[in-house]
Amino acid sequence: MFEPKFAERSKLLKPSSIRQMMAIAKELLAQGKTVYELNIGQPDIPCIPEFVDGIMRKAESRQINYTPYNGETYLRETYARYLNSYFDRRGVDHLVIDTENILVCAGASHCLSNIFLTICNPGDEVLTIEPFFSPYQGFLAIAGGVLKAIPTEAENDFALPSNEVIESYITEKTKAILINTPNNPSGRIMSYEELERLARLCVEHDIYLISDEVYREMIIGDEEAVSVLQIDLHDDELNEKLINRMIVVDSASKTFSLCGVRIGFVISLQPIVNTIALVNAHTVACISDIMQYGVASCYDAVMWRPEYIEEFRGIYRERLEATMEAIHRYLPKCIVSRPKGAFYVMIKFPELEDVNEFCHYTLEHFNMGGETVALTPAKNFYLDPKLGKNEVRIALVVSPEKMKRSIQIVSQSLKSYKRYKANIDSHMRQLL
């Protein structure tokens, strides 16, 4: 039997646990079963209608053309205007973003893999904060880089550790600190003080500060997110050094319920933007023109109709309320903290040793009136193998009623699973 030979990096890649669950759930759905897919951040909300108008206009021209490798100028202009208006509407100080600071990639994932390819040689390290969006590790592995994680604790509201702790993770190989605020999976928003502290550390250690802000608009608590674009170090030289080390990532996926559009943005200074653009050119050549026109219509629309974002937030807040209530009622032993941003809830099951098995049990062996739930085991959101073993992440991607029903199903599945485990245990004891 012939074994094809692959490069070292490809041996490190594996399907994310989110995507593995998605494959099983899709199979069950294809069989006609009802699965609440809380495993993936794919909202059921129809996309913003302006998107359809935007792509129709372009599609009807039947001229579907290559675009510049840094993105369609019209979209870059529109996005820069939108981003400035985001801050201006809130009356906060911010770096003023210009068209030349914007690069369009095929989604935020592609932004990150392009950034890592641009800044990391094989063996270089990127620091992130636990828990983190699990595919980061694979995006970095594409460039031969290694992800290191600074642990934070749910009990301490995932607060950023002291500078001493963070610095103990910085080595000569560290190229960047990568943060995600609002955070997937924890829903935490980093404070201005924390961001400023990280910014100073990045300047001092001459490393990049990469800020994944795809959930910036997705606020489900009562405070807005803070962007690294708002940081002021009150010293011209330090600010100059900071903006030369800062790379922001954004995406149209969550803001407009457009996960399948695959349009993301890198925001940085020259020559950083142009260097990442060259990697973009040599990974995908350029980005779909029709999707760029569709997304430009969306950003244009929310500048004129900011209440769209408020409606969106309202929908998620209702889902969060229903979910929190259901967890307290049906899963009283579980530990849960209220997320402030993004649209995920982390649930800790103190009774369980390995929620991975429980998630598979629920999806594949349990149903309640023909309905079941896909969950994401949280293990992969941590590098430390001791962490996240009894946590799951759920996404607020269905109606309040369905969220409540899902928690009920999980609760019943938990009882069934415990009986199943107890049976196996007693069977094992009989065998001994």
Add this chain to the structure above:
Amino acid sequence: MFEPKFAERSKLLKPSSIRQMMAIAKELLAQGKTVYELNIGQPDIPCIPEFVDGIMRKAESRQINYTPYNGETYLRETYARYLNSYFDRRGVDHLVIDTENILVCAGASHCLSNIFLTICNPGDEVLTIEPFFSPYQGFLAIAGGVLKAIPTEAENDFALPSNEVIESYITEKTKAILINTPNNPSGRIMSYEELERLARLCVEHDIYLISDEVYREMIIGDEEAVSVLQIDLHDDELNEKLINRMIVVDSASKTFSLCGVRIGFVISLQPIVNTIALVNAHTVACISDIMQYGVASCYDAVMWRPEYIEEFRGIYRERLEATMEAIHRYLPKCIVSRPKGAFYVMIKFPELEDVNEFCHYTLEHFNMGGETVALTPAKNFYLDPKLGKNEVRIALVVSPEKMKRSIQIVSQSLKSYKRYKANIDSHMRQLL
């Protein structure tokens, strides 16, 4: 002044000469000037109408969702059916392709960069045949790989050299031979005998055979292209070894006049397809669902209406006739060979030393009645710095009348450029 630090690979990347010319041409067009953009393979022909229907159906659902990381099953099924029918309609033997053999990427460029990331460690080599599509070098550089090229000669109709010559380029670091048939830029079609010879060499040396077949349908001579999927080594063991080393790349861009759609295909065996799919998952997460639905409609349409391809070919054949005639008439000293596939013509200017300067002169300093032409200097289609210096590539992307007019403009620009050079020379002599 702070200099951002970049990884080694990103220092090797530069904008392709095709794209550099595109940027200048776009600027002139924005100024309201008339530029015949023969520099890029971006046809002016409206895309196949079924594409618009396909994306409308999906867009109107307003459910724009993540897709599986190996591609939407519906598109993979449809493409596999299309590819089998391509061969069956011609009555030729071929490997039967199944849905599981197909991976969807964001265009053929992305297929290639994913393939190189999957099979090449830094320092590994890939062999190709000169002249070649210049961005190959950058796609490979993303993985840290190095492109080596086997020269062929226009005077000898770019025929494949002997096995001995090819083998002299194969080292311990060679991971693959990469071919492109029909070839961009030469328009050459590889013969069955040549493909079989390469296939045997790949099996003997245990390296991959990567075949870029994006122009398979773009035939402008009187013979069809041969695909590596047609190769039969008349020995079960050899065939088994071959199919475990064969990777085919295809794209919707040229066949349907959809360069801006960014949908490409990798065709190979398991586990190769799955391993490349994991790289796909960690570079772009997944591909735009709406574009996949649009492209599925196109492949479905040509299975029922193969005359669409014939109409397409007819358009390019007319353009080729007009161009060849105009070259013979207006550029009688130029050397040109008639392409059989793709839609490019290589023109050699024996009088010129450096066509790069001439191309810039034509685009930026010359016009005829307010009109000018963007050409691609052919230097970058060769690794050998001695080759291609007096060649340009033009793309048959405008009407026969405009192709003829473009050649007239190039002919007048050539006269003007020679006068300009003679003036500089005499001025220099006066200074000495």
